[in-house]
Amino acid sequence: MERRFFTALFVVTFVMAFLTGSVNVAAGQPPKEIKIGASLAITGRFSVEWGPPALRYMQAMESIINERGGIYVKGYNARLPIKLIIYDDGSSPDRSVELYEKLATVDKVDFFLGPASSPILIKASTVAEKYGIPMIGQEANSPYIYARGFRWLVGVDMPAPQWAEDYYKMLKAFMDKKQIPRLEKVAIIKEDHPxxxxxxxxxxHYAGVAGLKVVSVEKIPLGMADFSPIIIKFKKLEPDIVYVATWGTTGATFAKQARETGFKPFDLHIPHACLSLPWYKKVGPEIGNGVTGISHVASFKSGDVEMHNEALKRSGLGPFDFGCAPIRFLALEVLVKGIEKAGTLERGKVMEAIKNLHYKTLHGDMFFRFGVESGGKKVDGVGNKLVYIAQWQEG
Known part of the structure; x- marks a missing residue:
């Protein structure tokens, strides 16, 4: 009687555990594949910087990883292929939320890669937090995203305010070496977007790094088309630097109108101008030559350069055709290494492994920072990927 009681108790306990998902699948029964979901701005406003090239690059990465045998998961003593499920969010934050909900509940993906741009990730990351699914932020680097105490989110890129800090450090170095004249004033345009x-x-806030005085800060609506009043104002102020913190299309509009009105500061710095070749083609050489910005692309010497270059080749892309390719590479690499370090597909353990990664990648050391200040906020899970100050010279 006692034996039957304990047998029945064991059966009931096992069934309940199975139904609640708390029983680990036997190591000898691995899943067919590791499913990774994401939304992407293939169409819509942000497709100018992402679009079909981003999709082709991600699909090439998927093929290369699988041709190399997939991801080794120690708990199964097996290498498993990956399957990327990527939907077009049309550059819409709300649509992205719907798609990540679908990825979680219908496609039942194991992990998330984040969408393109900060305003979309701000909303999409709430789905990762809701379901406890690790999400790797890619190009989205607004400090607000990482100041909300989310447990299931990290981002590989350095926070956006640091782009300016690195630019000013470069100017200071050039001035100290007398390679450029001593600059005094900077005027700033910032587009109303996170x-x-x-x-x-x-x-x-970092202008003082280069000893510059901020003479004007102009906040403009998203997609502003007429810069006449601002250009007239800037001409009177005579800034040495005009820092145009806008999306690429808006920055191109300003650059064209500045050229048409004969306004030419010592440096026109538009961070998004140097992210990809299409921007230069859009404005043409007369306007584009000499414009500075930031780039994610360099002559990489560390990390898996072979895989990155092969993915570009298979995608039919040159290094500047899709300037965010190195970030996409890094985010997927972080997820792969996190799974391998955890030795399991258990999400909590994979998330912890990701947060504790420290390895060499294309840009050098890759690791995540916690409890640091950025943009006046305390942030967690931000990456340290370098950006490079670039200048357009004859295309």
Whole structure:
């Protein structure tokens, strides 16, 4: 009687555990594949900087990883292929939320890669937090995203305000070496959008690094088309630097109108101008030549350069055709290494492994920072990926 009681108790306990998902699948029964979900701005406003090239690059990465045998998961003693499920969010934050809900509940993906841009990730990351699914932020680097105490989110890029800090450090170095004249004044334009406002915050607060005085800060609506009043004002102020913290299309509009009105500061710095070749083609050489910005692309010497270059080749892309490719590479690499370090697909353990990664990648050391200040906020889970100050010279 006692034996039957304990047998029945064991059966009931096992069934309940199975139904609640608390029983670990036997190591000998691995899943067919590791499913990774994401939304992407293939169409819509942000497709100018992402679009079909981003999708082609991600699909090439998927193929290469699988051709190399997939991801080794120690708990299964097996290498598992990955399956990327990527939907077009049309550059819409609300649509992105719907798609991540679908990825979680219908496609039942194991992990998330974040969408393109800060305003979309701000909303999409709430789905990762809701379901406890690790999400790797990619190009989205607004400090607000990482100041909300989310447990299931990290981002590989350095926070947006640091872009300005690095730019000013470069100017100071050039001035100290007398390679450029001593500059005194900077005027700033910042577009009313999370990522661009954070760029503008950095431009304003780090100007002292180069000994510059901020003579004007102009906050403009998203997609502003007429810069006449601002250009007239800037001409009177005669700034040495104009820091244009906007999206690429808006920055191109300003650059064209500045050229048409004969306004030419010592340096026109538009961070998004140097992210990809299409921007230069859009404005043409007369306007584009000499404009500075930031770039994620460099002549990489560390990390898995072979995989990155092969993915570009298979995608039919040159290094500047899709300037965010190195970030996309890094985010997927972080997820792969996190799974391998955890030795399991258990989400909590994979998330913890990701947060504790420290390894060499394309840009050098890769690790995540916690409890640091950025843009006047305390942030957690932000990456340290370098950006490079670039200048357009004859395309």
């Amino acid at each position: 990522h661009t406002l954070d760029q503008g915050w950095g431009a304003e």
